[in-house]
Amino acid sequence: MSGRDGTSRRAVHRLWTKLPRPLDPLRSIKVKFGVVAVVTACTAILIVLWGYLLGFRARHTLPVGVLISLGVTQLIAHGMTAPLREMTAAARAMARGDYSRRVRATSRDEVGELAQAFNRMAADLAEVERQRREFVANVSHELRTPISALRAVLENVADGVTPATPRVLESALDQTERLGRLVTQLLDLSRVDAGAAGLEPSEIDVAAFVAEVTAEAAAGRPETRFETSVPPGLRARADRDRLHQVVANLLDNAARHGPPEGPVTVTAAPLAGDRPGATGLVLEVADEGPGIPPGERARVFERFSRGAATPGARVGTPGGGTGLGLAIARWAVELHGGDIQVVDTPRGCRIRVIIPAPSPPA
Structure with missing residues (x-):
């Protein structure tokens, strides 16, 4: 019996929420309240006048007019409070872990804007929960x-x-x-969230630096061929540890998604600055894998985003790992005030890192 009662209540609730909302086109909740007040008063007055014309006294028609006006008010004003009730129910569902609930946001007033913001928040929370x-x-x-x-x-x-x-x-x-690399990535991610990481820039011999990072990558992936192209004498000023994170993660990503035995190519070149004598650094890491479609290029730097595994991917890293490497690389580049992006290339994937010249001390 209680099950049938619950089903009936849900059916009535669905029917009630689907009723038309005549006040939705109005853009102000204050105007809606004024319309409701006018409609209520006019309905009660009309009922009293109609009863007077039929010979009924006001003490008989006034209660009827009040009841009818309340019913009319309920019908035309239910859309004003329905989104608030729906948001309350959706918030309770979210507290239980259900992020699929949405609010019917047809109103154009402040409540409608709140409902739209609530729906966006619910969608964001659902995405965060999925991630x-x-x-x-x-x-x-x-x-x-x-x-x-x-x-x-x-x-x-x-x-x-x-x-x-x-x-x-x-x-x-x-x-x-x-295991150590995974723990390091998780610790780096916690520093990103805490905003506790800073920069300790120093002068870097780019050729020696790239050779060092590439040698470390080759030791971990002996099946991949790494190639470098760095002009001799190129120097840059950056945080060595953070830049090491960037290049190491890019090399790991390229080796994982590229074909067996590589090659993975690292190139470096100077970046002319806006100030006379200021020179930044351009680093590029390229592989000959399947590449990244243009529509996916922005997402690969998002946290937890994982690319599809390639036939040459190392066993035990399905889908390209945890999806933290490129997110950490973007964070380290942005700490330098630089930019990282996937650029067009005829074959494979090429990721470009721009480290601008540091600003002069004030």
Whole structure:
């Protein structure tokens, strides 16, 4: 019986919310209140006059007129408060984890604007929740894979099944380093959210710097061929650790999405500044993978965004990892006041980083 009653109440609620809202075209809630007051008074007066013409006394027609005017008011004014009731119900649903509820925002007044803002907020929260769930799933997978591999190696060594040869220990070290990279990315992300990271700029020999970062990437991905093109004597002023994050993440992204055995190319060139003698830095990392469609190029730098895995992607990094590397790279570039973007290239993917010349001290 209670189930049928609940179904009936929901049916009545749906019917009530679909009723027309005649005051929606009005742009001000104050005007709506004035219209409601005028309609209420006019309805009551008309009922009293109509009863007087039919020979009824005012003490009989006035209560009837009041009741009828209240009913008319309820019909024409229900759209004024309906969005507020819907927002209350939607907010309660969101508190339970349901972000799919939306408010019927047909009014053009302040309440309608509030309803539209509420719907945008609900959509943003739904997207954040989707990203959170995907991030948890991605990180859980990324953690589970090296931990499982490391556990298997150590168990085999401990049980005497596999001797502790340098090759076996190197395999365990690779999994440990993979875990360390993931933890470092998560720590970097927490610094981004806290806004606690600053810059410590210093003079950098770009050729030596690129060679160092590329050598580290090659050690972690021996199957990929890395190539560099940096003019000798090129120097730049930037935060070495932050710039290392940028290049390392770009190399990892290119190696992961490029074909087996590369190549991944790193190029650097000076960027002429607006001030006489000021020179910035242009870095580009290119691969020969499937590339990024123009419609997806802005999203690849968003947090938790993951590209599709390629046939050459390393096993254990489905979908291109956790989706943090390029987001962290953009954050580090923006700390320098620079820009990072995917540029057009006939083949593969090319990401360009611009580090402007630092401003002179005041």
